[in-house]
Amino acid sequence: MSRDTHPGAQCPHCQSLLALVPVPGNSAATAVPLLPIVQKEEWQPPPVAEVLAVYAGRAKDTVTAARGAAKVRESLNRARANAAQRRAAQKAARHTPRSA
Known part of the structure; x- marks a missing residue:
């Protein structure tokens, strides 16, 4: 063993x-x-301060941030609309009268 x-x-x-x-x-x-x-030693992620230190001196680009936020909103709205369509189709399929 x-x-x-x-x-x-x-x-x-x-x-x-x-x-x-x-x-x-x-x-x-x-x-x-x-x-x-x-x-045994377990692996641990690096401290958050070390990870964020890379981004410390960067300036915020508001144009790029706004464009990214708009893309995320558009994607979420598309996903919600698709989910609503899918639920409506499933509901309609369940309530369709069956022929004998």
């Missing part, structure tokens, strides 16, 4: 993955084949 698939490789409380690593300089560790369990 692999160490990675061993049931002891996962914390029973928080379900985080654990890894077995040797402790250097410990004479007891060489005599006993069991190794201490330490938690």
Whole structure:
């Protein structure tokens, strides 16, 4: 059985993955084949301040922002209209009298 698939490789409380690593300089560790369990480091995203720092010195382009907002509004209105048409067609199909 692999160490990675061993049931002891996962914390029973928080379900985080654990890894077995040797402790250097410990004479007891060489005599006993069991190794201490330490938690693997999880990836974390960078701080928001670091991400936004790229945009800190930029000036706001109101023309481009307004154009982008208009495109988003137009797209949302188109989607709403399509959804309303689809619902109306489904409702009409459900209420159509059936012939015998």
